[in-house]
Amino acid sequence: MKTVSCVIVTYNxxxxxxxxxQHVLDQSFSVSHLIIVNNNSTDxxxxxLETLxxxxxxxxxxxxxxxGAGGFSWGIKTSYTRTTDDFIWLMDDDTMPEKNCLKELITASSHLDNHFGFLVSDPLWTDGTPNQMNVPLTRRFWTSHLNQGLIQLEYATFVSFLFxxxxxLQLGLxxxxxxxxxxDIEYSSRLQSIGNSYLVVNSKVIHETGNNVGADIVTDSLNRIPRYFYSYRNLYATWxxxxxxxxxxxxxxxxxxxxVHILRHSPNYKWLRIRTLLKGQLAGFSFHPQIDYVEKQS
Structure with a gap:
């Protein structure tokens, strides 16, 4: 039987x-290890965690x-160096996997003879509709395994993400x-070199984001605007x-x-939004991170 480490990254x-x-520990297919990366929470x-x-x-x-990026890298390295589990299963701390979520992922991996880049669950919001923060990108011919309940993907987010x-060992952290x-977009794109990747239709999670809208610098709230520096920098480097x-x-x-959209449609803080965007975009021109490999770090 295949073994699985689950990695949860949390902060406050x-x-x-x-x-x-609780949702992870109650899975019908039991995880072998549950790795909690506490990002130095102040609550x-x-x-x-010390009471568990x-x-x-x-x-x-x-x-x-x-x-989040550092936390998932840390958690994956911890799984690799402290366990011998066959698969690593990633999620945010506001992800609630349904009871058979992991079982369906493992069943799909068996159908694929364990040859795939990554598998993800169907990410839903609290009302059962698709979570707009986690819409994966499908491949052009995404129906090739639809009869097995699999939708072929280009990339996905780290919300119930199995590899x-x-x-x-091959691709690093x-x-x-x-x-x-x-x-997550970069790493799931990297995993495509291992094999085709899929959304598993029968594997479900509820991702309890504060609201069900995608990230958008044009309309997002003031406290979230600084995050878009990383968005523009990282996306440019990835593509x-x-x-x-x-x-x-x-x-x-x-x-x-x-x-242009900010100037036309943002309700407030237009110049802060534009400065953040330009700062991230300019940083992306010279942003060339290097892959860390587990053997080098062990």
């Missing part, structure tokens, strides 16, 4: 984390907030330098890597079009 969201942990997260006694738990704390331990946003000059140019033009 203890109420979500408690329920996420009661660490105190709560399930033998499958591995609790780690980088002792500073290294972002093989062996892929880490996600870029921790991304800090937040697009690390330059995988799509070459044409992909980089397309991303740049998209950013310039976003400035």
């Amino acid at each position: 969201r203890l109420d979500y984390l408690k329920r996420c942990i 009661d997260t660490q105190q709560y 006694t399930d033998s499958r738990l591995i609790i780690t704390n980088p002792h500073k907030n290294i972002g 093989a331990r062996s892929s880490v 996600p870029y921790k330098e991304y800090f937040i946003w697009s690390d 330059r890597k995988y799509k070459g000059r044409k992909g980089a140019l397309k991303q740049f033009l998209h950013a310039m079009l976003d400035i």
Whole structure:
């Protein structure tokens, strides 16, 4: 039987984390290890984690907030160096996998003879509609395995995201330098070199984001605007890597079009939004992170 490490990255969201942990530990296909990366939370997260006694738990704390990207890189490395589990299963702390979620992923992996880049669950919002923050990109001929309940993908987010331990040895870790946003797009694109990747229709998760809208610098709230520095920087670096000059140019033009949309449609803080966008875009021109490989770090 295949074994699975689940990695949850958390920061100051203890109420979500408690329920996420319970959903993972109650899976019909049991995880072998549950790795919690506490990104140096300032609430009661660490105190709560110290009360847990399930033998499958591995609790780690980088002792500073290294972002979602750093946290997933840290958690994947922890799984690789401290377990021998066959698969690694990633999710945010506000992800609530349904009881058969992991079982359906493992069943799909068996149908594919365990040869795939990654598998993801169908990400829903609290009302059962698709979660707009986690819409994956399908491939042109996405119906090739539809009769098996599989939709072929280009990339997806780290919300119930499964891949093989062996892929880490071959391809290294996600870029921790991304800090937040697009690390999942880059890593899922990297995993395509291992094999085709799929959304597993019968595997369901509820992603309890605050609202069901996609990330949009044009309308997002003031406290979230600084995050878009990472979005524009990281996306430019990602598409330059995988799509070459044409992909980089397309991303740049998209950013310039976003400035027009900000000027026309943003309700407030227009110049802050534009400055953040331009700062991220300019940073992307010289942003060239290097892959960390587990053997080099072990």
